[in-house]
Every structure is written in C-alpha cells, then in structure tokens.
Amino acid sequence: MTDVTPTTTSTARAPVAPVPGKRRTQAERRAASQRRLLDAATALIAERGTATVGFGEIAKAAGVSHGLPSYLFGTKVGLLVALVDDFAERIEHDVLRPAVGAARGPTALGISLRFMVESLRNPGPEARALNIVLGEVLRDEPDLRAAVNRYHARVRRIIAGWIREGIEDGEIEPWVRPDEQAALWMAVVRGLSYQAIAGPGAIPIDSLADELFVTIRRTFGVPEGVVVDPVADGRAWTDPRKG
Numbered sequence: 001m002t003d004v005t006p007t008t009t010s011t012a013r014a015p016v017a018p019v020p021g022k023r024r025t026q027a028e029r030r031a032a033s034q035r036r037l038l039d040a041a042t043a044l045i046a047e048r049g050t051a052t053v054g055f056g057e058i059a060k061a062a063g064v065s066h067g068l069p070s071y072l073f074g075t076k077v078g079l080l081v082a083l084v085d086d087f088a089e090r091i092e093h094d095v096l097r098p099a100v101g102a103a104r105g106p107t108a109l110g111i112s113l114r115f116m117v118e119s120l121r122n123p124g125p126e127a128r129a130l131n132i133v134l135g136e137v138l139r140d141e142p143d144l145r146a147a148v149n150r151y152h153a154r155v156r157r158i159i160a161g162w163i164r165e166g167i168e169d170g171e172i173e174p175w176v177r178p179d180e181q182a183a184l185w186m187a188v189v190r191g192l193s194y195q196a197i198a199g200p201g202a203i204p205i206d207s208l209a210d211e212l213f214v215t216i217r218r219t220f221g222v223p224e225g226v227v228v229d230p231v232a233d234g235r236a237w238t239d240p241r242k243g
Helices: 026-048 055-062 068-073 076-100 105-119 125-138 142-168 178-198 205-220
Strands: none
Touching: 026 055, 026 068, 026 076, 026 125, 055 068, 055 076, 068 076, 076 105, 076 125, 076 142, 105 142, 105 178, 105 205, 125 142, 125 178, 142 178, 178 205
16 A cells, blocks of 8 residues: 555664664664654655755754765665655555554455555655655656655555455455556555645545445455455554554
C-alpha cells in the first residue's frame, strides 16, 4: 500500500541502541546520522516543500555538522532518493508487515486498507513529505524518477502478492488479474491520500471505508465468510507504529 504513514534505505533503518560502555562502529554512527538527517528532512519538507529547504537547514535541525548531508547524500536529489527509499523500506517492514501479521489474501489487503483509512484522519508529516517528494518525479531527474518507480513497484508487488494468495486459497476469483488490480488499488490509495492532505476533512472517512471494503468483495468475489475489514471482525484496531 502507498501513502500509509511510515514512522529507510536499507542503510538508514532505525539504529540499534548502543550497548553501554561499547564504542559504536563507524557504520553505526553513519546509520544514526543518516536517520537524523532523513527525519529532519521529512519534517522540513512536510512543512515547506523541497524548493526552499537546503542542506544547511537540514543539518542544523538534525544536530549534525553543516557538511554532513553533502558527504552522505551528495546533492539534494540524492537526499530525496534516499528519502523515497527510506519510506518504501519502512512502509513495508515497519507498517504493513506488522499490521498484517500472518493474514493472507483479501484479509491482508483489507487490514492494509484499514490502516490507510485511519491514517487519512490525521495525515502526519511523513505522509505529507512523501506526497510532496513523489510529486517531484515530474522533474527531469532520472535518479529520483528511478527511486519513485522502485517505490511504486515495491508496493504493487506487495498488493499483487496478497491477491495471488487469495486466488490460491479460493478466496478471490481466479479470473482476477493481480498485477493490474495492484496498480488500480495503488492509484486509489494515492489519490485518496492526496485529497486528504490537500483538503483536511473533505473526505468522509467512515463511509469511504465502508465503500472500499464493499468494493473489495465485489471486485474480487470474496465469499461472505472471509474477513476483509478487521474492524468488522470485532477486533479493536491498533496502529503498529504506536506499539
């Protein structure tokens, strides 16, 4: 799923807490610096966009040396590429996988959609920054375009995988095309996220959620006995980002 708020390039995942008395390695220090810079960049871009945010301001907000962003990322485009890769990594491993757990097929898809719907109620800075940076793909920056395409492909692969599981388990009709449906659902989520951020309160979240889950059942031919919406199954919804 896309635009559910993550809370990393593989080199910038949340650093492991140092062991008391043990000196951190160079790789650990680098990862910690990257994490601080990406978090600072996210907050600043969410507030002001990319055009007026510079390396010096990001370094100051992150509490690192002025030249470190240039050393780690090279250019602002390099930073944006790292930011997109970071979002993709964390959306999959820190948001979707913990939320879905052992669920498969349409149930997994429904859980991820429930997370997306709930995140629309109050989009955080990560969601705002992600939408802004994804919009930058229209610029003539091949590296950034490639990063955005990797992000989209990764999310489509996850969604298509759930659809294939549903087909294998007999919970989704066999004529459904996983890859095409994954692209369509990603477009739905991207569009809804953009609308929610551009016009807070403009989208009727509860009725929208009902319609999304009904659409899953109708489009995929999901039997009535298969859970699509976790809330409808009587489970209290918990946000995996909040532990």
